[in-house]
Amino acid sequence: MAATISPSSPNYHASISNTTINNLFDDSLTEIFCKLPCKSLFTCKSVSKRWLTLISNPNFHSLFLTHQHTLFQKTQALGEDLDQPSFILKPYNALVITPNSPSLQLGPLENHLSLSFLGPNFEPTNIVPQLRSVLKFVFACSNGLLVYGNPRPRHRCIYHIRNPLTKDSLELPCALTLCDHAGVLVGFTCDPYYHLETDKTKNAKVSIFSASQRRFRVVRIPAFSDTRSAFDVEVFYSETGKWKNFLVSCPKGFACGFFLTASSVEHEGKLYFMGGGRVLVYDPYENERVASVIELPRGFGEAYRGCLGVSCGTLQLSEFPISPSSAFEAYSGRVWELKHCGKGEETTTTTTTWELVHEFCLPEVVGPGFEELKANESENVKGCSRILAFHPYVRDTVFLKFGDNIICCNLLTRRFKVSKYGGLSLLFYPVIPIVIPWWPTPIPALPL
Template sequence: MASTKSNSTINNLSDDSLTEIFCKLPCKTLFSCKSVSKHWLTLISHPNFHSQYLTHQHTLFQKIQSQGEDPDQPSFILKPYNALVIAPNLPSLQFGPLQNHLSLTSLGPDFEPANIVPQLRSVLKFVFACSNGLLVYGNPRPRHKCVYHVRNPLTKDSLELPRALTLCDHAGVLVGFMCDPYYHLVNENAKVSIVPTSQRRFRVVRIPAFSDTRFAFDVEVFSSETGKWKRFLVSCPKGFACGFFLTSSSVEHEGKLYFMGGGRVLVYDPYDDEREAPVIELPCGFGEAYRGCLGVSCGRLQLSEFPISPSSGFEAHSGRVWMLQHCGKGEETRWELLHEFRLPEIIGPVFQELKSLEVEYMRGCSRILAFHPYLKDTVFLKFGDNIICCNLLTRRFRVCKYGGLSLLFYPVIPIVLPCWPTPIPSPSSLVDPSA
C-alpha cells in the first residue's frame, strides 16, 4: 500500500488555529516568529491579533489574582539604573531570566565622563518616570540642558527628545511622564480593545526645583503631538515648594501626575488648559519628606513614611502606610492609615542577620522604595544593600541582595510591564528649541 504525505503541517493551519497557538506563546517567542514568513509577520503584527492575545493574557491574570499572593512573581532592580521592574507572572512575560532581555541604550560619552570613578557612573544614567511600560530617562547634569529619552526596555525601541528649555540646576528638577495606553479593558470579562496609533499621545513634564513656597511657577511640558517643549505658568492657590528630595518622584494616577514636596502633594494635569494645580496636604504628623514614598497599589494612591524619625516617639525601624480616600463632591480628600509596623517584627531573626551584614556606606539609608501594583499591602523596602518584598498584613516576605550605589542617591522608579509592549507614539515633528 502506497504511503501518502500528510498535509497537516503548521504551514497549512488556518489563521484561527495559528492565532490560538500564538496566544499561548511568550512575547519574545512571538517576536522571533515574525521572521519565519510574511504571513506570520502580518498575522502577529495586526491589532486584531494583539486584542485576542491580550484578552487571553488578562483572563489568565485574573485567575492568578483570584488565587492571592504569587511568590514567584518577577521583580528586580534593573542594574545599574534606579528602576524596579515588576512583571505579572504570565506566559506573555516568560523571558527566562527577564533581566537579560531588558536594557537601556548608552547615552554616549557625555553621560559617562572619563574622570568619574566607575562606582558612580551608574548614577549618571537616571530613570525619571514610567508610564504603561515606557520609561523616560536621561542625565540631570548641573548647568546642562537635559536630553530625555523615551524607551521601551522590552523591544529596545527608543526616541530622543529635543533638549529641555532650561538648564539643570544643582537644586534638581521634578520630572513626570504620562503616555496613553496601547490597550484597555472593555468589560469585566477582560475583553481588550487596542487604541489606534492616531489616538495615542504622551507628555513629559519638568518642574525646576525651588525651596520657597510659591503660588505660581513655571512648568515645562513636551507634547508628542507637536514634538516641542512649551513653558506654562501654573497657578497653585494653596502654594507648593519643590526643593529636590532625592527619594521622591512623580506618580501617574487616573490621568494626573502627583509630585511630592514641601509637606504637600501637587496634582498636575498636563492636558488641562486651565493650568491650575491643586495640592493635597500630607497626613497629620508626617515627618521629613525624604522618608516618604508615594505610589499606586491596586488602583489606589498610597503614601508611606519609613523609617519614622525617633524624635516622633516611634521605635527604631518603624513605618506607616496611608491610602488616599476621595470624599464627596466639594470635600477635601483625606489619608486613611492602613499600616503601622516595625520591620524587626515582620522579618524576625532575618533582621539581625541583615543588620550585621550591613556595610558602612549603606547604614541609615533604609526606606520604602515602592508599593506592589498588584498585591495589596505589599511594599518593596530597602534595608542595607538588600531589597525586601514584604506583605505588611500577612508578614510574608522575600529578600534579594542588591549592591548598587544608585539606590542611595535617587528615587527608585517602579516599572510595571504590560502584557504586550507599548509602542512609542511618534511625534509629528521633533524640533530642538535651542537650535
C-alpha cells in the same frame, strides 16, 4: 467542502508528513501564538511577512491579552502574590515589576531589559562631586515606557522615551531651559495601548485598544526651595512635537526643593510630585495653567522619608523609617491610602483625605531572620532603609530597601521575599518603578 482523509487511508501518513506550520490556517497559528511569551512573538515577526502581519494585528493583540488575563486570574487565585519577578535593573535606578503571566516568562529578564544602550554618559556613579550630573537619568515611567536623560548643570537636557522590552526609543527635542544645580522635577504620562473591560454578554474581561492617535506628555518643573503660588512648568506635547512653557498658578502654594529620593507618580493621566510638606497635583491634559495640592497626613515626618505610589488603582503614601530616635522606631513605618470624599452641600469640589491603613515594625514582620539581615549588611549601606515602591496589583505589598537587600513584603499577611542587591547604593537615587505590561506599549510617533 474539503474531503477528510481517514487514518486508515494509505495517504493519511503522507498527508501528515507534508503538513508544516506554514500550511496552518490563521486561526490555528493565532491559537499557537497566544500561548507564546512576548519575547518569542517579537522573534516570530521576522520569520515571514505573513507572521508579521498576523502578530501586528490589533485583533490578535486582543485575543492574546484576553488569554493572558484568564491565566493571570488563575495565578492570583492561588495567592502567589510574592512570586512575580521583580528586581533592580542594575546598575540603574529602576525597579522592574512584572506580572506573574506566561506572556512575560522570559527567563533571565534582566538580560532582556538591559539599559547599556545609554552609553558612558549615562553610567551611574557614587562619586559625590559627580552625583548630580547623572542623578536622575531614569526619571519616570508610564504604561511600560520610561523617560531618561542626563541633566548636567548649565546644559539643556535631551530626553528620550524608551520601551525597555522592545528596545524602541524616541529622542525628544532639547528642553527649553538650562538645568540648574538645584535640580528639576520630571513627570511623564502616556495614554495606555489597551485596557480591560467586562463583556456583559460573556461575563468576562476583554481587551479594548486605544485609538491609534495616542498621546504622551513630559513635564519639567525647575526646582525651588521657597513656597510659591505661581511657577514655571515646561510641557512637551507628542501631538505637536514641541515644548511649551506655562506660568502655572497654585493658589495654596508649593515648594519643590530637590529631594534625592523624590520622583513623580502618574495616576489616571495626572502627575503627582512630593515637596514642601505637600503633594502637587498637575494635569497636563486638561488644565496646564493650574495646579492643586494635597496636604500630607497630620504628623507626617520629613519628606525624604516618604514614598508616593499607586497600588491597585489607588494612590498610596508611606513614611519609613518614622524616626531614628530609638532602635525600634528606626525600623517602623506607616502607609496611607488616598480617599476621595463626596461633594458636600456647600461645595462643588471633591475633597480628599489620607486614611492610615498600615502601621508596622519591620523586625516584627521579618521575625527571627531580621537580626541575620542586619548582620549581613555591607558596611557602606548599613542602616540604609526606605520603601522604594508599592506593588501595583497586589494590595498591602511594598518593596523595601534594607541595607543591600530588597524586601518584597505583604504587610497584612507578613509574607516576604528577600532579594540581594549588589549594585550602587540606592540611598541617593530616586527609584522609578517600571511596571511591564502584558503587551508592550508602542511609542506614539511625533509629527514630521
